[in-house]
Amino acid sequence: MNSAIQMYALGLDQIATSILNGGDKRTILVQGHMGTGKSSLLTTLSRDLPKHTPCYFDCTTKDLGDITIPKMNQLDNADYVSYATNEELGAHHKTPIILMIDEYGKANPAVKNALLRVMLERKIGGYELHPDSLVFATPNLGAEGVGDLLPPHARNRITVITARKPDNMEWIEWGINNGVDHTLLGWCKDNPHLFHGFEDVKDPDDNPYIYHPKQQRTAFVTPRSLEAASDWLKTREHFDDQTLTGLLMGTIGERGAMDLMAFVKLSDQLPSLQSIKDEPKTAKVPDSAAAVCMVVYRSLSTLGADWVDSWMDYMVRLDKEAQGMFANGCSAKKYAHRNVVMTNKKFTTWAMDNNYMFAADKK
Numbered sequence: 001m002n003s004a005i006q007m008y009a010l011g012l013d014q015i016a017t018s019i020l021n022g023g024d025k026r027t028i029l030v031q032g033h034m035g036t037g038k039s040s041l042l043t044t045l046s047r048d049l050p051k052h053t054p055c056y057f058d059c060t061t062k063d064l065g066d067i068t069i070p071k072m073n074q075l076d077n078a079d080y081v082s083y084a085t086n087e088e089l090g091a092h093h094k095t096p097i098i099l100m101i102d103e104y105g106k107a108n109p110a111v112k113n114a115l116l117r118v119m120l121e122r123k124i125g126g127y128e129l130h131p132d133s134l135v136f137a138t139p140n141l142g143a144e145g146v147g148d149l150l151p152p153h154a155r156n157r158i159t160v161i162t163a164r165k166p167d168n169m170e171w172i173e174w175g176i177n178n179g180v181d182h183t184l185l186g187w188c189k190d191n192p193h194l195f196h197g198f199e200d201v202k203d204p205d206d207n208p209y210i211y212h213p214k215q216q217r218t219a220f221v222t223p224r225s226l227e228a229a230s231d232w233l234k235t236r237e238h239f240d241d242q243t244l245t246g247l248l249m250g251t252i253g254e255r256g257a258m259d260l261m262a263f264v265k266l267s268d269q270l271p272s273l274q275s276i277k278d279e280p281k282t283a284k285v286p287d288s289a290a291a292v293c294m295v296v297y298r299s300l301s302t303l304g305a306d307w308v309d310s311w312m313d314y315m316v317r318l319d320k321e322a323q324g325m326f327a328n329g330c331s332a333k334k335y336a337h338r339n340v341v342m343t344n345k346k347f348t349t350w351a352m353d354n355n356y357m358f359a360a361d362k363k
Helices: 003-007 012-022 038-048 109-121 168-176 182-190 223-233 241-252 254-269 273-278 289-302 305-315 320-330 338-342 345-353 355-362
Strands: 028-032 053-058 068-075 078-085 097-102 134-138 159-163
Touching: 012 028, 012 038, 012 134, 012 159, 028 038, 038 053, 038 097, 038 134, 097 109, 109 134, 168 182, 168 223, 168 289, 182 223, 182 254, 182 289, 223 241, 223 254, 241 254, 254 289, 273 289, 273 305, 289 320, 305 320, 305 338, 305 345, 320 338, 320 345, 338 345, 345 355
Parallel strands: 028 134, 028 159, 053 097, 097 134
Antiparallel strands: 068 078
8 A cells, every 4th residue: 555545544433424425416435444444434433424315335145237228218209318316315305314325346347337427426327315325435445455445537526545454452442332342342452463455564474363365264354354253252152162163263363362361361360250249359360461451341341330349449459450441441532331330439539549541541
């Protein structure tokens, strides 16, 4: 990837803001690594614009005949042909829509050309989108070698930006608020290289976890496959170690699965949530730093108003780094239980006594 483009690659929040404030006039094409959440932009935008109708158009399943079909009409005894559009394009709506044209780079050339008018003029067939409608498109990086290449005349009609991969702490913040298994979150904290891009890895063997176009890997780590691995971990009580390892290998790759399983075994050191709620001053404190990290992430994910006091009594028994990790997590603007924690008397007292930790963590 060009170094300047890489330097100015944007996070998904920045991209969503760009689409919200300019997607009604200009189509933004969001290119980025596979499995990094580009498709989640439609959900994010729909949440911000609840009166817009979300429309998802998957280019990989379409041929030219799936864009429009001829429809016979008659006016003043004269026959003519108009064109009905695919429902997924949303052109039949009389109200604003959010149109996501997914996997545009993988579309066959005829489909790409057919979609250029809606991307440039907000028109398709005889239909015109509502003026407040937003349009954006997503391909993977051309460097990934999956056919996501656009002809110059197509690129010139749109604004092309690059989505960067999240780093491990950004993804952990997302995972805390979306029910990702705490063991997996702990593993991600200790392994930031899981989120590195292949363009920074000249020799594929230097990072055997991620996708690399120079080496065939049937499974590998992406934010998407990590979420899938979390789903398997959350049902691990039904599997023996061999079965769980095999499932993880088929999800995040051999090397990732073996390393993650070592972390899973650490989970045996964790105190139960119930013991922290009932006996916070005597509940088990794990010996290893990795296990302590998992306790903090589990609590951030599950904390409720009914046991914040108990958690605070337990948390002060952990090392200062773990306490700071909790404080940093619960003070994040997107943390689901932020108000519950930040208004708790024991937490505010702790925060006043440890204010220096916030100053250090926020820099």
